[in-house]
Amino acid sequence: MKGINAIALALTATTASASLVPHYFKRASSLASAAPPVLLTQLLTRAPAHETSPSKQKNYLMFEALLIRGNRFQKLKINTVRIYTVDNSQNHDACMSALATAGIYLALDVNTPKYSINQDDPAPSYNADYLQSVFSTIDAFHTYSNTLLFFSGNEDINSVATTSSAPYVKAVTRDMKNYISARKYRSIPVGYSAADVDTLIYQTADFMNCGDDAMARSDFFAYNDYSWCDPSSFEGSTWQAKATYFANFSIPLFLSEYGCVKTTRQFQEIATLYGPQMTPSYSGGLAYEYSKEGTAPPADLYGLVEINGNSITELTDFGTLASAFSNTPSPTGSGGYRPSGSPAICPTQDSNWNVTTGSELPVFPSAAATYLKNGAGTAPGLSGSGSQNSGPASVAFASGSSVAATGTSTSTSTSTSGSKKSAADGRVIDSAPVMACGLVVAMSTLLGMALL
Ligand SMILES: *[C@@H]1O[C@H](CO)[C@@H](O)[C@H](O)[C@H]1NC(C)=O
Numbered sequence: 001m002k003g004i005n006a007i008a009l010a011l012t013a014t015t016a017s018a019s020l021v022p023h024y025f026k027r028a029s030s031l032a033s034a035a036p037p038v039l040l041t042q043l044l045t046r047a048p049a050h051e052t053s054p055s056k057q058k059n060y061l062m063f064e065a066l067l068i069r070g071n072r073f074q075k076l077k078i079n080t081v082r083i084y085t086v087d088n089s090q091n092h093d094a095c096m097s098a099l100a101t102a103g104i105y106l107a108l109d110v111n112t113p114k115y116s117i118n119q120d121d122p123a124p125s126y127n128a129d130y131l132q133s134v135f136s137t138i139d140a141f142h143t144y145s146n147t148l149l150f151f152s153g154n155e156d157i158n159s160v161a162t163t164s165s166a167p168y169v170k171a172v173t174r175d176m177k178n179y180i181s182a183r184k185y186r187s188i189p190v191g192y193s194a195a196d197v198d199t200l201i202y203q204t205a206d207f208m209n210c211g212d213d214a215m216a217r218s219d220f221f222a223y224n225d226y227s228w229c230d231p232s233s234f235e236g237s238t239w240q241a242k243a244t245y246f247a248n249f250s251i252p253l254f255l256s257e258y259g260c261v262k263t264t265r266q267f268q269e270i271a272t273l274y275g276p277q278m279t280p281s282y283s284g285g286l287a288y289e290y291s292k293e294g295t296a297p298p299a300d301l302y303g304l305v306e307i308n309g310n311s312i313t314e315l316t317d318f319g320t321l322a323s324a325f326s327n328t329p330s331p332t333g334s335g336g337y338r339p340s341g342s343p344a345i346c347p348t349q350d351s352n353w354n355v356t357t358g359s360e361l362p363v364f365p366s367a368a369a370t371y372l373k374n375g376a377g378t379a380p381g382l383s384g385s386g387s388q389n390s391g392p393a394s395v396a397f398a399s400g401s402s403v404a405a406t407g408t409s410t411s412t413s414t415s416t417s418g419s420k421k422s423a424a425d426g427r428v429i430d431s432a433p434v435m436a437c438g439l440v441v442a443m444s445t446l447l448g449m450a451l452l
């Protein structure tokens with residue numbers, strides 16, 4: 001938790017959204033002592049993920065659509081939206097101000113179709129060009145007091161083969177935290193949004209929260225859970241097993257997506273999510289998703305609203321979700337919080353988790369050191385030449401906090417073969433990680449975010 005000075009600075013620097021106090025969220029408990037529990041709701045829309053028209057995409061990415069939708073957010077009584085992609089070369093004052101006025105925080109993914117880690121071939125995609133885009137997004141959003149958190153990645157790790165991208169995603173988390181610190185920005189939390197793959201979820205969570213380098217450990221962990229399909233229950237879904245496993249998890253934990261559509265959605269999980277079985281470890285979640293995307297299943301089943309031009313039609317799930325939220329009381333007291341404390345043990349390689357490098361991570365690219373010192377410079381936006389192949393074919397790994405701070409390392413475990421490839425070889429979009437492209441606004445509720 002950061003001090004009062006940090007808040008004051010953030011508020012001074014931000015005129016657009018001065019009505020909101022920056023949050024740092026902790027496990028459900030600290031809420032109770034710091035302030036009355038805050039029921040935070042997130043809204044996830046996904047409208048432009050497959051939007052190809054540049055003008056329409058720009059509209060979404062400029063958040064103009066969010067301005068139109070502001071009233072609906074408030075009607076749902078949400079307090080947070082998740083956006084999956086933004087154009088970091090644009091100015092977002094108007095939208096962020098509108099969100100702030102509505103009391104809504106932003107959980108922001110930093111990746112774009114052209115600038116992201118390639119889950120199938122991560123080494124070349126981890127490079128200074130990529131980090132320049134990520135850091136530019138931080139530059140564009142750190143001054144808004146309603147920027148709640150950054151996601152360093154989303155579902156990059158979703159199979160045994162793609163577990164090899166885990167150290168890269170964790171390195172990005174580390175680099176973002178180091179950038180925020182080096183630039184003396186407000187300490188906006190950084191963490192990863194995981195795929196809920198039964199055979200990987202615990203190792204993924206532990207990996208993001210392990211090791212001696214505190215800057216490389218996530219500030220929170222989140223996962224996209226679709227295991228609760230109504231009618232279900234704490235015991236009937238995977239929630240009980242997960243809540244048991246995460247009982248002593250030492251960093252904030254929440255669902256970065258939820259809302260199974262295999263059956264008709266009743267959003268019964270909301271009562272449990274904010275109830276005594278979950279609040280000791282969980283800080284709420286984000287219902288997926290705001291606007292209907294696509295016309296074929298399952299994409300057409302997720303939307304709460306349907307958007308046609310300026311007209312918005314509330315679908316059945318809109319009312320169902322709004323009722324579920326309004327029928328769910330805020331947790332009281334500490335929410336059953338159990339202080340714990342220790343980071344996790346780094347998972348060892350096994351038949352599911354194919355990471356052999358323990359807690360070692362890719363070494364921060366030396367060409368990116370200038371950004372920590374001088375800032376990221378001109379943001380590439382969405383039409384830059386991309387970064388997925390602009391790095392070397394293999395990357396040196398090392399451990400220790402000095403790795404990111406200096407861009408140098410002594411103990412490397414893999415060779416650095418510097419076959420530099422062109423930044424623009426044309427397949428960047430196709431190889432973007434699952435769900436890392438497009439704009440998605442997630443809607444849901446986060447609690448466990450303590451007002452500072
Ligand atoms: C595990 O990683 C090694 C390289 O470290 C690779 O050769 C192997 O194919 C991977 N196994 C799976 C199942 O992806």
Ligand SMILES: *[C@@H]1O[C@H](CO)[C@@H](O)[C@H](O)[C@H]1NC(C)=O
Nearest residue numbers: 243244245246247248338340
């Ligand atoms: C959590 O910590 C408590 C108290 O130390 C312990 O009894 C319990 O077994 C732990 N739970 C897990 C899942 O590790």
